[in-house]
Amino acid sequence: MGAGLALDTDRYFFISSNVLGGCKGTTGPSSINPQTGKPYGSxxxxxxxxxxxxxxxxxxxxxxxxxxxxxxxxxxxxxxxxxxxxxxxxxxxxxxxxxxxxxFSAEAIGFNHVMRQAVINDPNFNGGDYYEGTPPDQGLSIARMLGMLTYRTDLQLAKAFGRATKSDGSFWGDYFQVESYLSYQGKKFLERFDANSYLHLLRALDMYDxxxxxxxxxxxxxxxxxxxxxxxxxxxxxxxxxxxxxxxxxxxxxxxxxxxxxxxxxxxxxxxxxxxxxxxxxxxxxxxxx
Missing domain, CATH: 3.40.50.1820 (Alpha/Beta hydrolase fold, catalytic domain)
Structure with a gap:
């Protein structure tokens, strides 16, 4: 997007809104429910x-x-x-x-199911009502790591990381560089996304008809x-x-x-x-x- 590009800002006016159910402005699970004065949550x-x-x-x-x-x-x-x-x-x-x-395909729905289970089974999830406590960061981070593997390709990961290891990697931790990359992406995601929104939007993908x-x-x-x-x-x-x-x-x-x-x-x-x-x-x- 920009002047002279396909999405030409000199020719067109662009509107890009946040989605219902998200966590960046439009009403979502983390928004305040006017009836309770607390986040909608569950x-x-x-x-x-x-x-x-x-x-x-x-x-x-x-x-x-x-x-x-x-x-x-x-x-x-x-x-x-x-x-x-x-x-x-x-x-x-x-x-x-x-x-x-x-x-959405059966396989893609299956991936989403595993990602949702990672969040739902985080001890801090609390049925979706975690806003006054600790959020389910571990589950959301794991879900994001799996999601990243569906967004990329084996060829790209092979070119970027191959089987390279980290000099300071631990045997059960981020030993391979690709593991470190996924861990980074999982943690980075926590800074900008809400777990409940993630669940709702994944389900909307599954249910699209x-x-x-x-x-x-x-x-x-x-x-x-x-x-x-x-x-x-x-x-x-x-x-x-x-x-x-x-x-x-x-x-x-x-x-x-x-x-x-x-x-x-x-x-x-x-x-x-x-x-x-x-x-x-x-x-x-x-x-x-x-």
Missing amino acids: QFPNIVVQDIVKVQKALLEHLGISHLKAIIGGSFGGMQANQWAIDYPDFMDNIVNLCSSIY PSLGYDNVKEALSRIKARYTLVSVTTDQLFKPIDLYKSKQLLEQSGVDLHFYEFPSDYGHDAFLVDYDQFEKRIRDGLAGN
């Missing part, structure tokens, strides 16, 4: 992607915005972009969905009027190419104006965050239709 309601999109729509209405050039999202954001196109088909000209499928409120998925997807760009990375281990192919097929069968791209990257799922050159072109293509 009392925060279950949410789905459709709820998140409704809150985003309310924000745009508050800002007086009635139409968008495009909605762009990667990973979980891609699911939100997809649902925007279904629920509000006349609101945007383009959808750009980066590294995200119509449904674009047909919610419609008779079936084809009826839901056939509502889409926007030009739709879908980008897949061949090495993505979280939203695998097979899942993107299935999404491509569903969108095409539903009559969506679909433009599908796929390319290799050492970075796996995180490619949309770091492989700028490849995604720059695809985003430009995605904005070129209208």
